[in-house]
Amino acid sequence: xxxxxxxxxxxxxxxxxxxxxxxxxxxxxxxxxxxxxxxxxxxxxxxxxxxxxxxxxxxxxxxxxxxxxxxxxxxxxxxxxxxxxxxxxxxxxxxxxxxxxxxxxxxxxxxxxxxxxxxxxxxxxxxxxxxxxxxxxxxxxxxxxxxxxxxxxxxxxxx
Amino acid sequence: xxxxxxxxxxxxxxxxxxxxxxxxxxxxxxxxxxxxxxxxxxxxxxxxxxxxxxxxxxxxxxxxxxxxxxxxxxxxxxxxxxxxxxxxxxxxxxxxxxxxxxxxxxxxxxxxxxxxxxxxxxxxxxxxxxxxxxxxxxxxxxxxxxxxxxxxxxxxxxxxxxxxxxxxxxxxxxxxxxxxxxxxxxxxxxxxxxxxxxxxxxxxxxxxxxxxxxxxxxxxxxxxxxxxxxxxxxxxxxxxxxxxxxxxxxxxxxxxxxxxxxxxxxxxxxxxxxxxxxxxxxxxxxxxxxxxxxxxxxxxxxxxxxxxxxxxxxxxxxxxxxxxxxxxxxxxx
Numbered sequence: 185x186x187x188x189x190x191x192x193x194x195x196x197x198x199x200x201x202x203x204x205x206x207x208x209x210x211x212x213x214x215x216x217x218x219x220x221x222x223x224x225x226x227x228x229x230x231x232x233x234x235x236x237x238x239x240x241x242x243x244x245x246x247x248x249x250x251x252x253x254x255x256x257x258x259x260x261x262x263x264x265x266x267x268x269x270x271x272x273x274x275x276x277x278x279x280x281x282x283x284x285x286x287x288x289x290x291x292x293x294x295x296x297x298x299x300x301x302x303x304x305x306x307x308x309x310x311x312x313x314x315x316x317x318x319x320x321x322x323x324x325x326x327x328x329x330x331x332x333x334x335x336x337x338x339x340x341x342x343x
Numbered sequence: 344x345x346x347x348x349x350x351x352x353x354x355x356x357x358x359x360x361x362x363x364x365x366x367x368x369x370x371x372x373x374x375x376x377x378x379x380x381x382x383x384x385x386x387x388x389x390x391x392x393x394x395x396x397x398x399x400x401x402x403x404x405x406x407x408x409x410x411x412x413x414x415x416x417x418x419x420x421x422x423x424x425x426x427x428x429x430x431x432x433x434x435x436x437x438x439x440x441x442x443x444x445x446x447x448x449x450x451x452x453x454x455x456x457x458x459x460x461x462x463x464x465x466x467x468x469x470x471x472x473x474x475x476x477x478x479x480x481x482x483x484x485x486x487x488x489x490x491x492x493x494x495x496x497x498x499x500x501x502x503x504x505x506x507x508x509x510x511x512x513x514x515x516x517x518x519x520x521x522x523x524x525x526x527x528x529x530x531x532x533x534x535x536x537x538x539x540x541x542x543x544x545x546x547x548x549x550x551x552x553x554x555x556x557x558x559x560x561x562x563x564x565x566x567x568x569x570x571x572x573x574x575x576x577x578x579x580x581x582x583x584x585x586x587x588x589x590x591x592x593x594x595x596x597x598x599x600x601x602x603x604x605x606x607x608x609x610x611x612x613x614x615x616x617x618x619x620x621x622x623x624x625x626x627x628x629x630x631x632x633x634x635x636x637x638x639x640x641x642x643x644x645x646x647x648x649x650x651x652x653x654x655x656x657x658x659x660x661x662x663x664x665x666x667x668x669x670x671x672x673x674x675x676x
Contacts, residue, residue, distance in 0.1 A: 221347070
């Protein structure tokens with residue numbers, strides 16, 4: 185068995201979850217800090233703040249999804265034994281993980297900042313909740329595009 | 344605590360600001376009792392009670408409480424200190440003038456009722472320091488300046504010289520503190536504050552027919568405008584000041600003056616325009632989620648609210664012309 189191939193693939197899968205997860209954690213922290221500030225003055229805004237705080241968390245889920253895809257492709261789920269892949273196939277899987285890992289990491293941080301701004305917006309104008317959700321959701325678009333790219337690339341890799 | 348938290352919390356606190364419609368209702372109150380009833384529905388209610396005239400104390404208490412609350416979550420306390428510094432210097436002036444009177448033989452000369460509790464130095468400690476001449480714990484090199492104030496007083500017995508020395512030191516200390524904070528907007532605000540003070544002095548000195556040469560010592564260093572340039576305006580006709588200052592941002596405040604020849608009336612308009620300009624300097628932080636200068640902007644807006652409230656209540660208490668009061672408070676948003 186070519187261990188370099190499977191190592192590269194697993195490294196890519198690990199980065200997909202790790203980088204996107206780190207980004208989400210930072211994004212949620214920024215939005216959560218803002219939510220705590222607003223809720224100190226107005227605890228009734230908990231529901232609105234929670235929705236906005238949760239938005240940067242999706243990138244971490246996308247990263248996990250891609251990791252499952254990779255593990256499934258490698259036959260590491262279900263106990264059936266690993267599929268043999270060469271270093272070239274391993275590198276392809278590694279590359280396929282990168283869109284969700286990198287875009288997920290960066291976009292989650294920026295989505296967190298946008299969510300923080302939206303939370304500050306509903307602190308003053310609670311009636312603008314709809315608009316407040318749309319603004320950070322625009323950042324989400326690029327995380328979704330990265331997820332689709334990673335899925336399509338993974339589907340294209342022959343093992 | 345982070346600035347994201349602080350700014351978010353302040354945006355929540357801003358919802359308790361009194362708005363233009365409240366002030367309109369307050370001014371239209373037939374009696375002070377009715378006005379205080381309206382005020383009792385606001386955050387000021389905690390401090391109301393006692394005699395009708397106690398509203399002044401309630402306004403002070405609210406301001407002190409807001410500063411205390413902010414100090415619990417603002418990451419850099421110096422931002423609050425920079426706001427409080429003028430109150431500390433005001434207290435030093437009051438205490439020094441009291442001591443000048445007492446040591447001059449007027450044993451009833453202490454005017455401690457004029458002291459502001461909004462300063463950053465605890466009042467009791469400040470009083471003890473000045474009375475006992477133990478200045479070691481005083482910040483911003485105040486001890487040395489107070490010693491110089493005593494020398495000046497002994498030489499000329501002119502309280503104006505003492506005030507001027509303290510004002511020069513106040514602005515120099517504010518600028519030094521702002522520069523140490525490394526927040527460009529706060530430095531810009533202090534520089535504009537110095538300019539604003541110089542321009543207020545300019546109008547006052549013009550009223551007293553000072554020339555550029557006599558007036559120059561009254562202007563402070565550290566602003567965007569050089570003191571000698573401001574002093575030179577004293578030799579120019581008032582109508583040309585707007586044009587001469589048009590290349591500066593702060594010069595727009597003189598548009599409020601127009602071609603009015605009544606300098607006393609113009610001073611209040613210019614003064615208000617300068618206050619608004621100072622708030623505008625910091626308003627760039629209005630849309631930032633984590634701008635440190637937002638703390639200062641919040642405090643200035645709260646101070647403006649307190650000032651407007653005081654004007655409105657004094658007007659109602661003394662049954663002044665409501666239209667005049669409305670004009671005075673036309674800037675309230």
